Amino acid sequence: MRIATHGLTKIYDKKYQALDQLTFNVDLNGIFSVIGRNGAGKTTLIRILSTELLPTSGTAFVNNLDVVKDATALRNEIAVVPQEARPLPWLTPLQTVRSYLMWRGYSYRESKERSKDALRSLGLENLEKVKNRKLSGGQKRKLMVATVIASEAPIIFLDEPTTGLDYVSRKEMWEILSRLKKDRLIILTTHYLEEAEILGDRIMILDKGKLADIGSIDELRSKIKFPYVLRIMSDNVDINEDGVEIKRVSNRQTLVYGTASKIYNLVPYLVTNKIKFTVEQASLGNIFEQYVGEEDGGDKNEKEDW
Amino acid sequence: MKRRIGSQIMASILVNAIYAMINYPIILLNTLLAPLAILAVVTFASHGTLLPVAVTGALIMNMVSSGTSMQQDLSHLKNDMRLQDMIVSSPTTSTIYIVGMAISEIVYSIPTIAFLIVLHFIFVKTTILGGFIIFLALATTFTFSVSLGFFLSTFTSDIIQSWGFSGIISPLLTTIPPVYYPITYIPYPYRYLSYLSPTTYASEIVQSQIGVFHLGFQNFVISWVVLISITVVLGYLAVRRSRWREV
Ligand SMILES: Nc1ncnc2c1ncn2[C@@H]1O[C@H](COP(=O)(O)OP(=O)(O)O)[C@@H](O)[C@H]1O
Ligand SMILES: [Mg+2]
Numbered sequence: 007m008r009i010a011t012h013g014l015t016k017i018y019d020k021k022y023q024a025l026d027q028l029t030f031n032v033d034l035n036g037i038f039s040v041i042g043r044n045g046a047g048k049t050t051l052i053r054i055l056s057t058e059l060l061p062t063s064g065t066a067f068v069n070n071l072d073v074v075k076d077a078t079a080l081r082n083e084i085a086v087v088p089q090e091a092r093p094l095p096w097l098t099p100l101q102t103v104r105s106y107l108m109w110r111g112y113s114y115r116e117s118k119e120r121s122k123d124a125l126r127s128l129g130l131e132n133l134e135k136v137k138n139r140k141l142s143g144g145q146k147r148k149l150m151v152a153t154v155i156a157s158e159a160p161i162i163f164l165d166e167p168t169t170g171l172d173y174v175s176r177k178e179m180w181e182i183l184s185r186l187k188k189d190r191l192i193i194l195t196t197h198y199l200e201e202a203e204i205l206g207d208r209i210m211i212l213d214k215g216k217l218a219d220i221g222s223i224d225e226l227r228s229k230i231k232f233p234y235v236l237r238i239m240s241d242n243v244d245i246n247e248d249g250v251e252i253k254r255v256s257n258r259q260t261l262v263y264g265t266a267s268k269i270y271n272l273v274p275y276l277v278t279n280k281i282k283f284t285v286e287q288a289s290l291g292n293i294f295e296q297y298v299g300e301e302d303g304g305d306k307n308e309k310e311d312w
Numbered sequence: 313m314k315r316r317i318g319s320q321i322m323a324s325i326l327v328n329a330i331y332a333m334i335n336y337p338i339i340l341l342n343t344l345l346a347p348l349a350i351l352a353v354v355t356f357a358s359h360g361t362l363l364p365v366a367v368t369g370a371l372i373m374n375m376v377s378s379g380t381s382m383q384q385d386l387s388h389l390k391n392d393m394r395l396q397d398m399i400v401s402s403p404t405t406s407t408i409y410i411v412g413m414a415i416s417e418i419v420y421s422i423p424t425i426a427f428l429i430v431l432h433f434i435f436v437k438t439t440i441l442g443g444f445i446i447f448l449a450l451a452t453t454f455t456f457s458v459s460l461g462f463f464l465s466t467f468t469s470d471i472i473q474s475w476g477f478s479g480i481i482s483p484l485l486t487t488i489p490p491v492y493y494p495i496t497y498i499p500y501p502y503r504y505l506s507y508l509s510p511t512t513y514a515s516e517i518v519q520s521q522i523g524v525f526h527l528g529f530q531n532f533v534i535s536w537v538v539l540i541s542i543t544v545v546l547g548y549l550a551v552r553r554s555r556w557r558e559v
Pocket of ligand 1: 045047049050
């Protein structure tokens with residue numbers, strides 16, 4: 007399934023620019039993860055793509071349907087959990103999912119079975135008849151996800167579905183999403199980079215309303231200057247290697263960023279001196295810092311102090 | 313798949329009225345209180361003579377409150393729960409949503425309406441035709457009021473703003489205008505001012521059918537024309553000009 011935008015721009019109230027000439031094109035089944043700092047324009051993009059908000063200029067297509075001109079047709083194919091959406095406290099989980107399905111046009115009968123299936127697939131079957139206000143934060147988010155995946159929509163938008171959840175609940179959500187992504191396109195925004203790295207089949211980095219880059223994690227990594235990280239469990243090391251970046255994280259760890267060959271040049275020194283270390287590929291967090299950090303400064307290639 | 317409009321309308325009724333009533337029965341009393349309080353005050357203050365007017369007034373007020381509570385409910389669902397975004401991006405259209413939510417407000421106030429209708433049959437004297445005309449006036453009032461409520465709700469961005477709107481509408485349309493008392497009680501030139509409220513036309517029509525106010529045929533027609541025009545305009549605003557998809 008395809009999403010394409012051309013020159014997509016959103017300016018709120020004639021003064022707040024949220025998206026700036028965004029042009030991209032992705033074609034996949036699975037999870038398309040949109041990352042960016044708070045205020046980068048993720049929600050604005052989701053709301054335009056899901057026909058909730060009109061763009062100021064530019065075009066956007068979801069599954070080859072224009073989000074403005076073909077909105078009615080597109081609405082049959084998408085389902086959205088908006089950022090900060092919450093289940094209505096006076097309903098039960100079963101009533102929540104069921105009413106959403108009925109709003110989509112399912113009969114009262116049909117909606118019951120589908121709702122029960124969806125609740126079961128998110129592990130909420132024992133809570134069907136509890137009032138939503140009694141659910142935990144993680145259960146509420148799972149319920150919102152159950153609501154949209156109960157529908158027939160092949161394209162699902164989830165705007166920061168895990169923000170604010172504890173680590174265990176987030177990991178449960180990851181497991182659920184990677185199971186549900188088969189046969190669907192899930193557009194997932196997050197500011198947890200680990201989440202995008204684990205789940206995203208394709209990742210888009212937004213920075214201040216502009217496209218920083220888009221691709222699989224390996225593609226993104228292959229484009230940065232320092233694709234490897236050497237983690238040294240000491241702050242007392244003496245490294246004289248050109249073309250690497252050294253960053254003391256704490257008095258227990260030093261990070262060295264570089265290319266594979268530069269990093270491996272340092273290994274004999276560490277082994278000889280019996281200093282503990284690990285070598286890793288740059289995480290999405292490292293990649294993100296390099297992309298978004300570069301934007302802050304002047305010349306891309308000169309900038310070193312990210 | 314085949315999408316059923318009946319189901320789409322039913323979803324709003326279930327969520328905004330039936331599930332709420334089943335899960336929290338206490339709210340059944342909720343809509344009863346405001347009209348009954350004014351009804352009691354007017355009745356006692358007039359030593360009972362205004363009871364018939366007050367009963368029909370309470371019915372008019374109930375129709376208007378359906379609109380203001382719809383506006384509050386929808387603002388809450390939109391701004392606090394983000395439900396409207398889920399609906400906008402779904403196959404439900406704004407018209408289906410308005411109709412469903414409007415019916416839900418009626419369902420929600422069934423206890424009040426039932427009680428007032430009983431009072432009406434006991435205390436209010438009118439002909440069968442008169443009863444039918446009263447029904448039409450109430451239905452029209454309901455229609456313009458929910459249209460206004462929906463229209464305003466789509467422009468709210470938080471609940472305080474929404475309380476602001478309904479706090480203005482409710483007294484302007486029901487407490488101050490001659491809804492609970494005969495229009496003849498207002499001296500000129502203030503009476504002209506009361507014609508700024510659409511509910512004044514509805515209550516002229518209603519009051520003319522229960523014998524407290526004589527409305528000539530010409531004025532009867534004028535009242536209807538004004539009431540229907542306002543309803544058409546507000547209905548148009550609700551369906552065509554509300555901010556369903558945001559800008
Ligand atoms: N309704 C609005 N009115 C004015 N500015 C807005 C509105 N919504 C978002 N913005 C601004 O647009 C920018 C992008 O916001 P948003 O899309 O919510 O970013 P994100 O979801 O990545 O945090 C921010 O600077 C935000 O303040
Ligand atoms: Mg956001």
